Amino acid sequence: MAGQLKLGLALSYWSAGPPPGLAELVATAEGLGYESMWAAEAYGSDALTPLAWLGSRTTRMRLGTGIAQMSARTPVATAMAAMTLDHLSGGRFVLGLGASGPQVVEGWYGQPYPRPLERTREYVAIVRQVLARERVAYHGKHYQLPHPGGTGLGKALRSTVHPLRTDLPVMLAAEGPRNVALAAEIADGWISVFYPARDDAFYRKALAEGFSRPGARHTQDAFEVTCKVEVEIADDVEAAADRVRPLLALYVGGMGAKGANFHYEVFARMGFEAACTRVQDLYLAGHKAEAAAAVPLAMVEAVALVGPPAKIADDLAAWRESAVTTLLVSGDVAKLAAIADLVHR
Known part of the structure; x- marks a missing residue:
């Protein structure tokens, strides 16, 4: 797998509205050799509509949800959208799914x-029934089709649309080892975040656990692993890291409650627990600038590419040797061009 890194364009979350110039950025990225683009959702813009709109301006890029939240749609509604986009794009759609966290799932x-994990397994099983154009009947702990109760008139139905691809790729977002193993077992790829390329034995072990399970769909060689990687190019390494620190402080400090923050746990497993505790305490106390300043350079460099071009080119070697197959990056046209030059050397 070494040396085979692909590039994907990560479409950022919208703030008050759509970022300007998105269509032009996507077209430029495709011309630069970006192989895919990925749209996210939380509690604002959705992940599917931008791919339909922007995907129509492309001819080659795969169109991935990174991620579509399972709690936002029933499994069959997600499968319907996936089949629709796959037809409209000529077989370029990738369905990335994720469980999100309790604050969003229950609050939004x-x-x-x-x-x-149980819900994810059931959700994917139902999606695959739809994609196989089976009559959809499922009786799990979390999802039941037809609905048990109500009028009693519900019946198992088969999609009127014939899927363009019954093997449309389904990828799972995961951070913890059990969820990573589940992705390796039942999915076609893993959407990772904050991946420590220089020390990825922990995740390789989790992936191997999933690949070894009875009925696993793939081996490592046929499995895609994407990762959103912050890239900041600057002669001064600390200055470049300063552009990443607020993001890490947000995720470690504010994306989840104290004691229930999956991103915190990711960095704690890397050996940064003391720093994570300080960052979280400062962030939750409202001291966001101080929280960002408390993120050590080593923590930034564990998951991001920062510094002058020559350093980033050297640091990319670890990514080429890792389990990651696709780097997802974002930025303006100049930045995307610079990253493409470094990765495609």
Whole structure:
């Protein structure tokens, strides 16, 4: 797998509205050799509509949800959208799914969060039934089709649309080892975040656990691993890291409650627990600038590419040797061109 890194364009979350110039940026990225683009959702813009709109301006790029939140749609609604976009794009759609966290799932979508791995397994099984154009019947702990109760008139139905691809790729977002193993077992790829390329034995072990399970769909060689990587090019390494520190402080300090922050746990496993505790305490106390300043350079360099071009080119060697197959990056046209030059050397 070494040396085979692909590039994907990560479409950022919208703030008050759509970022200007997105269509032109996407077209430029495709011309620069970016192989895919990925749209996210949380509690604002959705992940599917931008791919339909922007994907129509492209001819080659794969169109991935990174991620579509499972609690936002029933499994069959997600499968319907996936089939629709796959037809419209000529077979370029990738369905990335994720469980998100309890604050969003229960606070925004009004759905229960407990036992996310069980729910994920059931959700993917139903999506695959739809994609196989089977009559959809499922009786799990979290999803039941047809609905047991109501009028009693519900019946198992088959999609009227014939899927363009019954093997449309389904990828799972995961951070913890059990969820990573689940992705390796039941999915076609893993959408990772904050991946420590220089020390990825922990995740390789989790992936191997999933690949070894009975009925696993793939081996490592046929499995895609994407990772959103912050790239900041500057002669001064600390100055480049300063552009990444607020993001890490947000995720470690504010994306989740104290004691229930998956991103915190990711960095703690890397050996940064003391720094994470300080960052989280400062962030939750409202001291966001101080929280960002408390993020050590080593923590930034563990998951991001920062510094002058020559340093980044050297640091890319670790990514080429890692389990990651696709780097997802964002930026303006100049930055995307510079990253493409470094990765495609």
